[in-house]
Amino acid sequence: MDYYFRKDLKNIDHTVSIDVPRCDNMLCLNESPYDPYQIVHDEFHQIMKRVSLNRYFSEVTGEIQEELIKYVGHGVDSHNMIFGNGADEMLYYLFTSLRDSPEDYILSLSPSYFDYKSYSRAVGMNVKFLNLNPDFDFDLKKYITLTRNKHCRLAVLCNPNNPTGNLLNYEKILEVINRVEIPVLIDETYYEFSKVTLLDEVMKRDDLLVIRSFSKAFSAAGLRFGYMLGNEKLISEIAKVKTAFNSSILVQAFALAILKNKETFLKKVEEISKSRDEIYAKLNLLPHVKIFPTATNFIPFSFGRRSDELFNFLIEKDIALRQIGAHPLLKNFLRVTAGTKQQNQYFFNQVKKWVSAAF
Ligand SMILES: Cc1ncc(COP(=O)(O)O)c(C=O)c1O
Known part of the structure; x- marks a missing residue:
């Protein structure tokens, strides 16, 4: 059969899709936790x-x-x-x-x-x-x-x-x-x-x-x-x-x-940044964690080879993170997006619970 499409497409074996867990607490795609419709209705x-x-x-x-x-x-x-x-x-x-x-x-x-x-x-x-x-x-x-x-x-x-x-x-x-x-x-x-x-x-x-x-x-x-x-x-x-x-x-x-x-949204940026700093500080105190500082609304962190276990544990708790370990520099790293203060607290409590059982 003739190939009707651009020649270089023939050798590409997949379409672009984003594979993330669907949970109530979506802390995986660097989105904001606030629905803008509520603000600008x-x-x-x-x-x-x-x-x-x-x-x-x-x-x-x-x-x-x-x-x-x-x-x-x-x-x-x-x-x-x-x-x-x-x-x-x-x-x-x-x-x-x-x-x-x-x-x-x-x-x-x-x-x-x-x-x-x-x-x-x-x-x-x-x-x-x-x-x-x-x-x-x-x-x-x-x-x-x-x-x-x-x-x-x-x-x-x-x-x-x-x-x-x-x-x-x-x-x-x-x-x-x-x-x-x-x-x-x-x-x-x-x-x-x-x-x-x-x-x-x-x-x-x-x-x-x-x-x-x-x-x-x-x-x-x-x-x-x-x-x-x-x-x-x-x-x-x-x-x-x-x-x-x-x-x-x-x-x-x-x-x-x-x-x-815009002022309302920019105020929320300040709130999110503050609560991101709070989760950063708390995660940073946990044993076995590796964590990087951030200038964004997300934090990369890892528990080494046990990170996947934590990732799956959190899905069970209805929290979705992103696995970002594809590059060797970030091997086993997870990425958490700062959510609402409550979501961040819930996320941290679950991580802490997992850490005390895992190590
Ligand atoms: C670095 C970077 N550039 C661009 C984008 C895409 O932004 P948009 O949703 O406006 O297309 C993202 C989304 O996560 C991103 O992280």
Whole structure:
């Protein structure tokens, strides 16, 4: 039978799926524990009164742009931005606009966000990885060398990095930006937790992009809203592969309602960060634990070879975590997302119970 599809797809043996346990306490996907509808219900319905879903165009598009410009600051305006279905869709557009040949690749550190691989594969590109050092720093010289190839189209730095949770050294990021000769993407999906941004640099240069998300700080993973920021020249090139109606008016209306209530969400970020620090401190005191500091809403930790046992024990207690041990640097590690104060307390009590029985 003829193969009708792109040749490189033939050898890929699976579709992208996310395999996580379904529990009452979903502490596995770095989501927010708060349902945004409870917070913006009235605002959203007010906005919807003037939105006609029978139309392709709505004034809401201009309004969300204005609100985003105000929120992002740093001199960004509408020419510096693309938005759509999550930070993920920004990756898709960016990779699509950069890919020229099947040998092309993007460069990422490893371990890092798994979807760099899925999206590069989706557009027929490869990914090359440079392993992080055991302290989650990276070798600048090696990184730069890997970019010096005509097929290296983009250097990606996830800051803070998922799943390790750490911020990369700011000066080192600047060195990468200054020394590589290809565009650099900084993934700032966890920006509101880390409060570190490269946006000042973005505005000065025509080879640097930032992506951000509404899935974490703005509590809206299911909404699918994210944005990319860059110099006007870069953004106008990427916009050539963006479809006209990629972003739903309904989603934009909800995202607008969120931005009009941003203080409430940002206050929740502070609460989540505080309770994340509390679980970190408590976990850190348990015997046999290995744990890494974090600038995000999640914590990587391990009990060595016994981690899988804990993972399964917690599922029985209706708590889902993520197993992130695929990379040797994180062998046997689990990742817990900070939930509500009560969820965190429940999680910690169960871990403590397991530890006293296990060791
Ligand atoms: C580092 C990183 N980048 C991007 C994303 C995707 O964000 P979004 O839900 O906005 O597509 C995630 C989601 O977990 C992430 O951790």
